[in-house]
Amino acid sequence: MKIFPLTLLPNDANINFMKMRWVSIVIAAIIMFVAIGAMVTRNFNFALDFTGGNLVEVHLEKPANLDEVRNRLAADGYDSAQVQTYGAGNELLIRLQPREGDSTAAATSHAAESVMKAVSVGGNTGKVLRNEFVGPQVGKELALNGLYALIFVIVGFLIYIAFRFEWKFAVAAIITTLHDVIVVAGWFAISGHEFDLTVLAGILSVMGYSINDTIVVFDRVRENFRSMRADPETVLNKSINQTLSRTVITSFVAFLTVIALYIYGGGSLRGMAESQMLGIVIGTLSSIFVACPLLTLGLLKVTKQDLLPKAKDDAALARRP
Numbered sequence: 001m002k003i004f005p006l007t008l009l010p011n012d013a014n015i016n017f018m019k020m021r022w023v024s025i026v027i028a029a030i031i032m033f034v035a036i037g038a039m040v041t042r043n044f045n046f047a048l049d050f051t052g053g054n055l056v057e058v059h060l061e062k063p064a065n066l067d068e069v070r071n072r073l074a075a076d077g078y079d080s081a082q083v084q085t086y087g088a089g090n091e092l093l094i095r096l097q098p099r100e101g102d103s104t105a106a107a108t109s110h111a112a113e114s115v116m117k118a119v120s121v122g123g124n125t126g127k128v129l130r131n132e133f134v135g136p137q138v139g140k141e142l143a144l145n146g147l148y149a150l151i152f153v154i155v156g157f158l159i160y161i162a163f164r165f166e167w168k169f170a171v172a173a174i175i176t177t178l179h180d181v182i183v184v185a186g187w188f189a190i191s192g193h194e195f196d197l198t199v200l201a202g203i204l205s206v207m208g209y210s211i212n213d214t215i216v217v218f219d220r221v222r223e224n225f226r227s228m229r230a231d232p233e234t235v236l237n238k239s240i241n242q243t244l245s246r247t248v249i250t251s252f253v254a255f256l257t258v259i260a261l262y263i264y265g266g267g268s269l270r271g272m273a274e275s276q277m278l279g280i281v282i283g284t285l286s287s288i289f290v291a292c293p294l295l296t297l298g299l300l301k302v303t304k305q306d307l308l309p310k311a312k313d314d315a316a317l318a319r320r321p
Contacts, residue, residue, distance in 0.1 A: 017240050018233045021293035028290050032179050035186020042189045047080060047196035048095040048134070054111035056094045057130035063089040064119055066268070072118035078111075080194055084268040092119065095134075108133050146200045153204060154178070157211050165218055168302050172294040173214045179290060180210040180282045184275050194271055202272035206279025209254070213287040217243050221292065225304055232302055236292045244288070251284040 017024075066083045073081040073096070082095040094115050098107035112131045119126045154174060162170035184206055188195050220239040228235050255277060262273035295302040 014241055015244075016237060017288060018237045018293065018296065020289070021296060024289035025293055025297075028179060028286065032182050032186075035183050035189070038186045038189040039182075042192075044185075044189055044195040045192050047194045048082060048097050049197045050195070051097065052134050053095060053097040054107055055130065055132050055134050056096065056111055056115045056128060058092045058094065058115060058119055058126045059129050060090040060092065060119055060124055060126040062124050064092065064121075064124060066092075068121075069094075069118050072121075073114060076114045076118065078114060082196070082268055091129075146197075149200075149204060150181075150207075153207055157207070161211075161215070161218075164215075165222060166302075168295060168300045169218050169221075172291055172300055173211060173218065175294060176214055176286045176291040177207055177210045180279060180286050181207055183282050184279045187278055188271075188275070193274065196271055198269060198272035199275050202275030202279070205276060206283060209276075209279060210283035210286065213247060213251070213283055214291045216246065217287055217291060221295075221302075225302075232304070233296060236295060240288055240292055247284060247287060251280055255280050 063085070066085070069083050069092070070081050073083070073094075078096045080097055084093050085091060086093050096111045096114070098111075108131055112128050116126060116128065154177070157177065158170050158174050161173050181203055184203055187193075188199060217239060220243050221236060224235045224239050224242075225232075228238065230238075258273050258276045258280065261269055262277060265273055294300050
């Protein structure tokens with residue numbers, strides 16, 4: 001495919017991905033188990049959304065610089081403050097985790113004082129509209145709802161792919177998608193970066209991106225199985241090569257969009273952008289090096305009989321040379 005005078009990928013690429021399938025699957029498995037180990041041993045650095053804390057709503061005379069507000073709050077002992085605008089640009093919603101040793105009442109009072117000190121700079125006076133403590137029970141409910149959303153998406157994908165393709169494809173696609181989600185989640189456990197609702201939203205979007213990329217490759221596999229006279233490994237290899245340009249270009253454009261969000265979206269969206277950037281890279285690699293290789297192993301090994309047209313297509317099949 002050519003972009004201006006640049007040849008990004010040759011149209012007749014013939015990389016032998018199936019020859020590397022054992023190496024790629026072993027590497028993917030190692031990365032996944034490392035991520036699982038990190039989640040078990042290190043756990044996540046849960047943000048206020050899941051742990052509870054203070055919620056302060058402020059109205060200012062004029063808009064404030066959110067990064068400067070976060071920095072001033074961090075200097076006052078609130079390292080993980082979440083600051084975002086809502087409504088008009090001069091209205092802020094600030095979430096703070098209580099400082100160590102503060103009771104609920106003291107935490108609420110200190111939060112309001114620190115917020116007013118952080119936003120009232122350069123003559124920009126503010127007024128506290130709401131200041132309340134969000135208990136950890138709310139965070140527990142949010143975590144459960146996130147888990148339910150994850151299960152719902154997985155089951156939905158499984159039903160859709162099994163209906164559209166064949167059960168072997170459905171299982172391979174779900175394994176690949178779970179691999180991507182576990183690796184992205186494991187990164188947040190390893191790095192210690194804050195895990196909040198925006199990160200959870202980013203991980204759910206990674207699932208959508210990963211399954212979409214895998215389905216594109218699987219759709220080409222199905223077409224080639226019906227038109228090519230070749231063994232399954234050759235068909236799978238050809239299908240990956242035929243969709244390689246599309247996969248790389250789509251991923252590159254998506255990555256540019258998300259990296260712009262990471263750079264210019266502010267601290268409140270950084271976690272989501274980080275999860276999506278990592279998810280795009282992992283999802284692209286897994287659709288090439290994991291999804292199709294799984295269809296050559298054990299019970300998931302696909303054959304031409306698995307993808308033969310249904311009875312209504314038999315007449316058309318019989319007329320083919």
